[in-house]
Amino acid sequence: MNPFRPGLLARLRRKFLLEPAGFGRPVNQAAVDGEYRSGAWAHFHQLPELPRQSVIVGYVTQLHANPAILDLGCGSGRLAQLFQPHPFRRYLGVDLSPEGIRMARALNLRECEFAEGNFETWRPAEKFDVIIFSECIGYAHDPGALVAAFLPALAPGGTVVISHFRFGHWAAHWRRVEQHVSAFEATTVANARGQTWDIRLLRPPASPA
Numbered sequence: 001m002n003p004f005r006p007g008l009l010a011r012l013r014r015k016f017l018l019e020p021a022g023f024g025r026p027v028n029q030a031a032v033d034g035e036y037r038s039g040a041w042a043h044f045h046q047l048p049e050l051p052r053q054s055v056i057v058g059y060v061t062q063l064h065a066n067p068a069i070l071d072l073g074c075g076s077g078r079l080a081q082l083f084q085p086h087p088f089r090r091y092l093g094v095d096l097s098p099e100g101i102r103m104a105r106a107l108n109l110r111e112c113e114f115a116e117g118n119f120e121t122w123r124p125a126e127k128f129d130v131i132i133f134s135e136c137i138g139y140a141h142d143p144g145a146l147v148a149a150f151l152p153a154l155a156p157g158g159t160v161v162i163s164h165f166r167f168g169h170w171a172a173h174w175r176r177v178e179q180h181v182s183a184f185e186a187t188t189v190a191n192a193r194g195q196t197w198d199i200r201l202l203r204p205p206a207s208p209a
Helices: 006-021 029-038 047-063 078-082 098-106 143-153 170-177
Strands: 068-072 090-095 112-116 128-134 154-165 182-190 196-203
Touching: 006 170, 029 098, 047 078, 047 128, 047 154, 047 182, 047 196, 068 143, 078 090, 090 098, 098 112, 128 143, 143 154, 143 170, 154 170, 170 196
Parallel strands: 068 090, 068 128, 090 112, 128 154
Antiparallel strands: 154 196, 182 196
């Protein structure tokens, strides 16, 4: 058997070339569905995740009154649930996993819609004041290109919010993202387990006069 079969070469290229350059690791829909069914993603609804989720909600409610929000990689709807006490006029959550979307819809949240979609190809037909990428840019083939692809859906004066766990090549992911958008506010959040996240508010660079 040829040890350098195409599949092996592709994996080696991703591990030693693409990932260190900031490319992500796309996931399989069936695998993610299985993880939701097994409870592997239930931790998003538990206390250790609340610090970084609360920062996202706090940033958005401070910056935008009654916003239209697009939550990419929304999973089982935890962020939408935390936004419920706050005013917003529209909330659209999109996720690759039908099982995650089923769980989100089962929450029966006001003014919230949840749709299946792969953010590599799915695009909205409307504009949003806030576009959130919560713990998902590491699953994009190119995190920077992903964020750039959604900028046409950002309303004037809108904000991109990214929460990203410090794991693997997280710093390289940020470098790719910031080729397209500039951070104007940022914070780092850690919990008692020693898990650390960066949350950044970003906008497209101002066009030259």
